[in-house]
Each structure stands twice: as structure tokens, then as C-alpha cells.
Amino acid sequence: METKSTESPTAQVCEPHTGEGAIEIYIDPIKEARMMRKFDFCAIGLLGLFYMMANLDRSNIGNAQTAGMPQDLGLVGNQFGTATTLLYATYVPFEGPVAILLKIIGPKPLLSTCAFCWGITTLGMAFIQSWKGLYACRLLTGFFEAGLIPCINVYIALVYKKSERGKRSAVIFAFSAFSSAFGGILAYGLTQVHGPHGWEGWRWLFAVEGAMTLVLVPMFFCLFPKHTTTAWFLTSEEKSMMQARYDNDPHWGQDEAFTWAESLSAFADPKWWAFWIYQFSVDISLYGFTTFLPKIVSGLGYSGVHANLMTVPIYMVGLVWFLTIAYCSDRVGLRGPFLAGPLLCLIIGYAILISVESVKVRFFACFVVALGIYPTTGLSLMWLQDNTARHFKRATMVGMTLCFGNTAGVAVGQIFTTQSAPRYIKGLSISLALAVVALAMVAALSIGMMIVNKKRAARMQRAEEAGEVLDKRPEKGDYDVYFRYSL
Template sequence: MAQIEQQPVDEKVIGTAYGQPTTDDGLKETGSVSVMPQIDPAKEKILLAKLDLMFNPIIMLVYLSCFLDRSNIGNVKVAGMPEDIGASDQQFSTAVSIFYATYVTFETPFAILLKKLTPRLLLASLCVVWSLTTIFSGFIQNVGGLYASRLVLGACEAGLFPSLTLYLTMVYKRDEQAKRVAYLFSCTALAGAFGGLLAYALLQMDGVAGYAGWRWVYIIEGIFSAVIAVAVWFGLPTNPAEAWFLTPEQKGFMRIRQEQAAQYMGSDEFSWEEVRIAFKDPKVYLSATIQFCQDILLYGFSTFLPAILKGAGYNTLESNYLTVPVYIFGGLAFVIAAIISDRLRLRSPFVLFANLFGIAGYIVLLTVSTDGVRYFATFLCAVAVYNGPGLNVTWLNVNVAPHYRRATSIGFQQTIANTAGIVAGQIYRKSPYKLGHSFSLGALCLAQVVIVGKMFYIKQWNTKKDRIARGEIEDTRKVKTGDRELDFRYHL
């Protein structure tokens, strides 16, 4: 058992609320004699580095494989898959959209079931099924087979993102999460970059064993995902505080961190009341609206970027490998923004700023015909494509408590937001994609308005809590637990 030194909480204050100190998780000390176990900062840094080293690569790899299997339909489109199976442009767009019919249906149930089924069992099982589905997609012969594979993929991958983000909340504190969500979301960019490179290489296998190159894209990427499923099973413990790679002292530190975050995490017991509260929370609906707008960009951009580049005048191979620097740039921009966001405990200003790049990028795509300038515009778009959804998810994650209220909120936010995938498949139909770019630009502008509205709503709640705590106004709150407690500070 770790030797834990008892110290007053105010020896580790990092901010104030109502004139009283708050812990490093943003929670206010309510009594002058309260004590909280403390961790040596140097040893906590070592602990965090070990957690990052052991958990994040697995989490990133499984999301990378998921997004590869989901978005490779954009790579195979430019390689002749629609022609080989007799799919029209409309039927292909339907295949892109139909994925989200099952995806949005299963997101909230899987998020709620995460603790019950355990992350290891739930995530590994889903990964196995979507891996097999991707492999079998390499053998489809008609549009019906394409539709069926996309529906199965949607059902399986629905549980992944909400479950992974919730798992991060089981490991990291509120002011440590944006950086880790950035790692997770950077895999979306890596999937685009790696997917472009991999598709470029696999398309060279055209004719091997009598199969078209696009079929090998599905088969090889599906096998890769199956290997990742094994890593998920052995690498994600049900209780991160008891992970096999932690020393006894570090396990003690993890228990201290869990105690410090007790208000944020809440009980392990399922509660329908928490589900009901989540569905009545305006923050969730504001966040879902923002995420829907941002996901219009994410799914349209990540799925159709090769086709957008091909429509801009590049050939099939160029339209795949030229996506690589765009995705890498977008991912790096997000990681940098997320690190600063955690340090400042600010979320919304970074989303607002990133979206300005996206607005500029889509305006260029709509108004300029020069290939080089349009290619540059995709870099501007990439900043908004990854920062917007990733930081908005973090913004909701850190502002909802306890666990089952947060699980429901994240699941519902993703359910609403991912209907954007259905829209993306319909607006990006034919080159030069004027409809898709115009719709994405409009979605960004709407997102900016809703972000500002949510900022005012959250600031109003923090001010209201301050005034109630000082006795200036009557306490009329119907919900007084979790994130609605007076000592829970919302992040702007």
C-alpha cells in the first residue's frame, strides 16, 4: 500500500470559487477542516506518463482501425469500386449514409452499458465483428452487399467513440482530458493519412490473385483491425486503478485520484434518474447541435477528401497520397490546441478560433479554381475538422457528472451529432462538390452562433452558483447533485 501523506487541501489549490479553495479537479473545499490525500507532483507526472504510454497507444490504435474501416469507402470510390459492383452515384451516396442509421441507434445504449459489460469485453467484441465485416467487404459483388456491410459496421462502431471517451474519464482528471481526447481524435487524422498511404500501396495489388486493388484495401485493413482486437482484450483493464503495469505505490496514487474525482465520477450503480436528468439538460442539446455542425465537416472531409482532390484535377493515385500532409497538419493543430486548452481550462475559445480557419478554407474552395490554392484550402479546413468535434466532446465531458449522467449525455450527443454522417453522404455527390462545401460552410457559421450561446449559458450557471453560495438569491435548483452542485465549476 502506498504511503499517503495527509495534507490540507489548500496546499494544492489551483483556483478559487466563492472565495474558497478548489482542488485540481475544479471542486471546492466546503469545510475549513477538510483534508484530502495528496500525491507528490513529481511522482504523479511519472504515473501519468506511464498511463499515457500503456493506455493511449491501444486506445489510439483501436480508433485508428475503426476509422480506417469506416472511411476507406472514400479511397475505394476513386479506385473503381462503384463501377465494379454496378453502383450509381446515388446508390454510393446512400451506402455512405446508411452506415449512420445503425450507428446513431446504438451509441447511447453502448455508452450506458460500458461499465456493466466492461470496456475489455465490449470494445474487443465490437472490434472483432467490424474487422470480419471489413474483410468480407472485399468480396461483395453488388450494391446489396455494400449496404449490408455498411449497416453492420455502423452497429459495431457505434459503441466505440462514446466508450473510449468515457474510459478516458475513468483514468484522467477533468483538466487532463483534452490532451488525451486529442490523441484519440488525432487518430481520425492518422486514419486519413495512413489510409491514403495504405490505399495507395494496396491499389498497386490490383490483379493479385484475380482481385481488384480496392478489394485488397478492405481485406488487408480488416486483418489489421482483427489484430488490434487482441490488443484491446489484453490492454484495457476493467479498473484502471488496478492495472497490471502499476506498482503498489502507483495503485495507491490511482485510488487517491479516484477519491479526488469522486464527485465527477459518481457511483458505479446504474441510475435511471441520472439518465432522465441528462435528457433534460440544455447543455447536452446545445453540445449536440454544435457537434452535429462540426461532424458535417468531419465526415464530409474525411470520407470525400480523395474525391475532392480528384475533382480538383489530380489523378487517382495523387488524390490518395496528397491527403497525407493535410491529415497530419490537422491532427498536429488539434494536439497543440488541446494541450493549451487543458492548461487554461478553456474549451470554447479554441473551437471558435479553429472554426475561423475552416470558414476561410471553404470560402476558398467555393470561389477559387486554381488547383494549388484549393489544395492549400484543405489545410485550413483540416484545422476546424479536428479541433471542432474533439474539443466540443471534451467540453461536454468535463462539464457533466456523475458517470451515468455523463455516459447518457455523451451517448446522446453522439447520436444526434452522427446523423451528420447521413447528411454528408448526400451533400457530397458530384464534383466540384459545391453543395457539400456550401453546406459545410453554413454548418460552421451556425456552430459559431451556438458555441457563443452555450458559453453564455454556462457562464450564467457559474454566476448563479456563486450567488446562491453567497446567499444573494434563493436556491431554486431542481437538481442539486453531480455537476449541479454548488462546488462544481463548469469549464468555459
């Protein structure tokens, strides 16, 4: 790598930072931004497409419900709610292990295999004839989709700096919001199809969406980069720049080898406990609201197929809002306040849905809830990773936070019961209460990390006044005195 340039230097050695005993390599910000846009297109874009299809394949059961699937399969009691829950019985336990495997196996082979398998399973949903087939397919879908979300979040932290992660997370969740909106349009069209051979519209929904996933697999396998520093789309200069990014931040843990001690250290970190409680609280809203929104909207007077269509503007508003929130969060370098605002939207929206009878006001409340759904679930994982140094501890914390948090998916089918449709007063009330819990966790994390930052700054100040130099200890990760938590 060149250290000097007469025009626009890509990298040059800067003076060591006081007390850190390390030199920092200057990277041309214009060239760096151009390089990261390549990752945006070739990595984030492909991951977003997978996330979009996974969201479609996982949540289309809600659209199938309004299209008559429970009646066609002869479901009774709360069998539909149980089918919704069963996906998370296999989804939840495998999130943590797969997140750890990402760096060991590699994202390309790992995610390609998972996507192929869940695509086949979704396609198989078109041929089920009873609750037994429905239950089996939901269990398999959960197993194969388990690793996607934690792997995406870990990959973002592996490639992007703290100041770059929020926007990328928003783009990923934008694909999810788009899938929810697009899913409503697609469901509206496909559920109108009947035949041949007596095929109901909801069967076409599963068949087409499963086939769409399978089409994406070879594209992903061919285009997704194998390694961040040797990606096929980078020039030799950009490969050196990418390595320099890692060299400049020893807390990143790019070259870290797996050890059980490093992974298990995540469970001794009090931040993890607060984050998974938070994640569980907001995931109740994410899975409950997005899965049962078509039914909630149908309770406002819209027919089954029109209910699917009316969810589209709700998701689009949520999408635009999240993109705005994420941009502002990265811009000012704060996460906590940008989680607190959307949490208040959840609380207000649920309160209106529960207490108001007016159809128009309740439809408006759906938009208010949508303002909170995606920022509260997406930015929180970036906040966790911003404040966790070293790769395998970070991967373990992300995976296990999602693992424990997504037990909410198991609960959703039991609190949003068939008998309580379409108002779902019980489910919405529990969601409101847990949004309050999540807000308390944000406050606790913000205050706690602010106190630690002040203590570390005071310690460094005392050392400087005494003429001492504190050693930088990157192996201590986020417990290193030089590490600063992002609030």
C-alpha cells in the same frame, strides 16, 4: 496509503476546504504524472490503435471510390452515396446505449468483441460482388463500430482529470488523423495491386485493413486494464493514488451505481441540447470532408491514386494543429475559445473552396479546413464532460450527443452526391452554414455557463457574509453550488 513521508510524500491529508466539509488527500504530482503515463501507453495507446483502424475501415470507401469500386460493382445513380449513408443508419442508434454499457460490462470485453466483428465485416468487403453486398457490409460496419467513439470519450473522463483530458483527446484524434494520412499511403500502394484471380486493388485494400484490425484484438484483450484502480501495470502505491484521485473529487462519480433517473436527467439539462446541435454541425464537416477529400483533391487535377497520396500532408497539418490546440487548451483551462478559432478556419476554408477557381488556392483551402476538422469535433466532447458531473449522466450525455450529432453521417451521403463531384458545392455550402451554427452554440454555452458560475459565486459569498456554510451536495452533480463550469 501513507499520509506522511520524510522525503517525497505520495499522499497526505490536507485541511478541509471551507464549506465543503471534506478532506483532500495530497498526491505527489511527479508520481502521479508517472502513473498517468502508464495509462497513456497501455490504455490510450491501445484505444488509439482501435480508433485508427475503425477510421480506416469506415472511411476507406472513399479511397475505394477513386480506385474504381463503383464501376467494378456496377453501381448506378447515387448508390455509392447511399452506401456511405447506410453505415450511419446502424451506427447512430447504438452509440448512446453502448456508452452507458461501458462501465457495466467493462471496456475490455465490450470493445474487443466490437473490434473483432467490424474487422470480419471489413474483410468481407473484399468479396462483395454487387450493391447488395456493399449495403449489407456497410450496415454491419456501422453497428459494430457504433460504441467505439463514445466509449473512448467516456473512458477518458473516467480516468483523467479535467486538466488532463484535452491532450488525451488530441492523441486519440491524432490516431484518426494519422489513419487518414496513413490510409492515403496504404490505399495508394494497395490499389496498385491487381490479382490474383482478377482481384482489383480496392479489394486488397479492404482485405488488408480488415486483417490488421483482427490482429489488434488479442493484443487489446491481453493488455488493456480491466479496472482503473486495479490496473495490472500499477504498483500498490499507484493503485492507492488512483483511488485518492477519485476520493478527492466526489463529482467524478467513479463508484456510482446505475440508475435510470441519473441517466435520464441528461435530457433535462439544457447544455445537452446545445452540445448535440453543435456536434451535428461539426460532424457534417468531419464525415463529409474526410470521406470525400480524395475526390475533392482529384478534382484539382490529380489522378485517382495520386489523389489519395496528396491527402496525406493535409491530414498531417491537421494533426499537428490539433495537438497544439489541445495542449494550449489544457494549459490555460479553457475550451470555448479554442473551439471558436478552428470553427473560423472551417468557415474560411469552405468559403475559399466554394468561391475560388484557382486550383492552387483551393488546394491551400483544404489545409485551412483541416485546421478545423479535428479540434472542433474532439475538444467539444471534452468540454461537455468537463461540465457534466457523475458518471452515468456524463456517459448518457456523451453517447446521446454523439448519437444525435452523428445523424450528420446519414446526411453526408445525400448532400455530397455523386452528381456534384468533385467540387461538391452543395455539400461544402451546407458545411459552411453549419460551422456558423456551431460557432453560435459555442458562444451561447460560454455565456450561459459564465452567468451560472457568477450566480453560484455570489450565492456562496452571501452565505459566507451571513456566517453560514452551504452543504456540498455531490449527488446533485453539476447542479451543486460548489461545481464550477469550465468555459
